[in-house]
Amino acid sequence: MSALPGSFEGTAVTGLDSSPVEPAAPDLPRLTAQHEAEARELMARYPQARSALLPMLHLVQSVQGYVSPEGVGFCARLLGLTKAEVGAVATFYTMYKRHPTGRHLVSVCTNTLCAVLGGQRIYDAVSADLGVGHDQTAADGSVTLEHAECLAACDYAPVVTVDYEFYDQQDVDSARELVAALRRGEKPAPTRGAALTDFRGVSRQLAGLSQHADPAAAQAAVDGPSTGEPTLRGVRLAAERGETAPPMSGAQPDDAPEPDVTPAGTTGETPAQQAADTAVASADTPAERAGAAQHHPDTPEPAGRQPAERGAEGTDRPATQGQAGSGTSVEREV
Ligand code: FES
Numbered sequence: 001m002s003a004l005p006g007s008f009e010g011t012a013v014t015g016l017d018s019s020p021v022e023p024a025a026p027d028l029p030r031l032t033a034q035h036e037a038e039a040r041e042l043m044a045r046y047p048q049a050r051s052a053l054l055p056m057l058h059l060v061q062s063v064q065g066y067v068s069p070e071g072v073g074f075c076a077r078l079l080g081l082t083k084a085e086v087g088a089v090a091t092f093y094t095m096y097k098r099h100p101t102g103r104h105l106v107s108v109c110t111n112t113l114c115a116v117l118g119g120q121r122i123y124d125a126v127s128a129d130l131g132v133g134h135d136q137t138a139a140d141g142s143v144t145l146e147h148a149e150c151l152a153a154c155d156y157a158p159v160v161t162v163d164y165e166f167y168d169q170q171d172v173d174s175a176r177e178l179v180a181a182l183r184r185g186e187k188p189a190p191t192r193g194a195a196l197t198d199f200r201g202v203s204r205q206l207a208g209l210s211q212h213a214d215p216a217a218a219q220a221a222v223d224g225p226s227t228g229e230p231t232l233r234g235v236r237l238a239a240e241r242g243e244t245a246p247p248m249s250g251a252q253p254d255d256a257p258e259p260d261v262t263p264a265g266t267t268g269e270t271p272a273q274q275a276a277d278t279a280v281a282s283a284d285t286p287a288e289r290a291g292a293a294q295h296h297p298d299t300p301e302p303a304g305r306q307p308a309e310r311g312a313e314g315t316d317r318p319a320t321q322g323q324a325g326s327g328t329s330v331e332r333e334v
Helices: 033-043 049-064 069-079 083-090 112-116 119-130 172-183 199-206 215-222 229-240 271-281 286-294
Strands: 104-109 143-148 160-162 165-167
Touching (some): 033 069, 049 083, 069 083, 104 112, 112 119, 119 143, 143 172, 160 172, 165 172, 199 215
Parallel strands (some): 104 143
Antiparallel strands (some): 160 165
16 A cells, blocks of 8 residues: 555545655646636536536646645545545556556557457567556556556457547557557547547547647547447347347336426425435535536526536537447447
8 A cells, every 4th residue: 555645634545556646746737716716627527516527627637647645635625525536436446547557558458358369379479579567657657558448349359449439340460550650759540439639639539628729629529430340230230139138127107197396395496406405415526516506407507508408417518419320438339
């Protein structure tokens, strides 16, 4: 166990790696008032402001390339949490990095199916080329390498991702060439999904923000063909055989009546209004209270921004997203 530098609350290491968070380098970009404004925008998207911690940690990584001690303090201060609480979250998920990440993050799946089909050989070859091991960065700062558990693309095994974009059905030679191209400053097109950016760019996307002010460019940055033949083949076979997924327990049939939203109790409020009142009243911190109040049904929408434009997760996803043929690299159609 090791303490987060600057965290007097104590130790907070729960992930696979107990190495200490790396202190900030003198030339590390600082978190500015603009980043604080963006963090507050993220907080306002949730009934409980602290629910924004995960995207806020991605925001920190988009600026500094890892969750720095400054980033831990930044999130803790805005959310009214202790640094230990923020550190406990940041060290639990492997997508949050403790050391500055290279320009690109290369993840090689070495889990069962990929390993059987050559994933470990790919990892070993790329590791030798870069001269680094797991969670280490090449001396030129171009690539951080990691071995990954199942990347949820077993039908395309062996799989490599770069900045979480998929490069399917790799072999040793193709993966070595992919990494060599990244080191030359090239951005080879992923097999599926959005165009490749870099680790800081994709961190901003994961925060639910965009690198692009232009709406069309913002949409293009997260959209791309998301299905491939191996997945479609399974869907076709199921259709040919008349196979369907079993119903989920507790699922409502399609013709179930709409829930009652008429005023209930003696207050004359709808259940949604009562729930929102409770959320505001039970908020632990002023920030949480502000977030809950912002999502109260009685709170007017900010000018120029309508609910339908927000997207399901508050991302750049446009209102047309979710129609056939418009899946993103995160939300894939089959
Ligand atoms: S085992 Fe590699 S993607 Fe599932």
